[in-house]
Amino acid sequence: MLDEHARIIKELGVAGDFDAAAEANRRSAFLADHVQTSSMRTLVLGISGGVDSLTAGMLAQRAVQRLRDGGYSAEFIAVRLPYGEQADEDDARKSLDVIRPDRTVTIDIKPAADAMMAEIRRDADDLVSGERLHFHLGNIKARQRMIAQYALAGGARGLVIGTDHAAEALMGFFTKFGDGAADILPLSGLNKRQVRAVAQHLGGPEDLIFKVPTADLESDAPLKPDEQVYGVTYDEIDDFLEGRAIGENALQRILTAYRSTAHKRALPGAPIG
Template sequence: MLDDQTDIAHTLGVTPDFNAGQEAERRIGFLMDYLSASSMRAYVLGISGGVDSLAAAMLAQRAVERLRDNGHGAEFIAVRLPYGVQADEADAQKALAVINPDRIVTIDIKPAADAMLEEVRREAGDLFKDGRTDFHHGNIKARSRMIAQYALAGAVGGLVIGTDQAAEALMGFFTKFGDGAADILPLSGLNKRRVRAVASHLGAPQELVFKVPTADLESNAPLRPDEDAYGVTYDEIDDFLEGKTIAESSRNRIFAAYRASAHKRALPVAPQDWKAGEPKAR
């Protein structure tokens, strides 16, 4: 298991040097090349109103526009996936206005997510610990959103974009096979401040770029800031990934989160991959 700060940053693709303009162009080119090489014709991405989906969507929209300029059929489909009425819906709509996607599809995941939880609890309610039902419901919501995106992608011959970035990958702050599932990850290797820098470079408004990040999965704690769940700040996480010195207590918390979430960053384990006590990191 990697436990060196520099090795972890390298494993997660965080480079010592960073230029927002160059990274934006490199990632737009990556999206163009991959869609063209895959013989697919669309990108699909869920838009939450946060900076990660905003940055990824702006990259994707520019990529498909350039492909069309070069004579290739391509489109970007932005998907709103609210659970009923989203608390920060206004921010999601602002993000869509900035992105100006080729198409917007809205799918309410509430009926499907609630039905799944109800059916699981009907058959195995005794397995759910007191006070944890809302947490598990949140994971069902995240996976329901990905089911919807893959349904759309399958219908149009498209690929699903994920918003995984290095800060969340480090902390394991994503739902396995939920928002952690995707075909392509244009933000991989960027910590949070670098995602914000890319979004700013692309012209995103500052109120969205610096909006307080939240997963907004738990109904009992709507819009709970990510940093509350982490116990450390994004600045500390970003500093860690950039090789800077942070408080020992924060450093230890980050190491603990990274080790505990190793299974989330790994492909499904097979006998030839297994070494006792060490899930194979992706």
């Protein structure tokens, strides 16, 4: 078990030492370097109102400013992607006020997501209806959001930023080819408390930094807390990622989640090699 624990930490890239100021600088520089070496001009990121997109957005805006200070033309486009009316819209707007992106684009994904679900149900209602209907619709929402971001990136010579970090990667808490799809992951290898620490260093507001995390994908359970889905707390997840001992029940839940979601973290299978 100890060997598996250490292996998981290593696979997710969680470092033993952590300094919020150093990580903020390193990760904004990473974004800037990646834009330039890719011969791109734009960073694109969906802003939800949670701490992950807040932190990634602040890093992105600093990255493009770094590029411009060096004489390289670059901009950051923040994207609002509500499904109709978002329950925590005020938090999303507050995030934008803090980040101050070069440009903000709003795209309502509801028409596209509803149309896709309706078309699926027309000929395969038995596969998606029932108690899991809103779960399946939530995955469609996540993928429609990524379609929108890539459309913008394609038109702006841009790269799409993902907000995946070690805590969500550990639990497999992302939609495959939805929020799990991106060109660049500036929060990779950080656990949740480290993401919050970076956000604090960058000057994010405490109410957004310590807001209860939620994916807000299931229409029948808006703002459902992540921890309720996990069955464990972020503190337990973060302690696990930092190599600390946690309770047996939490340990088994985390290991089960990690093992059962391995396919989400893997590249597509191919009959080569």
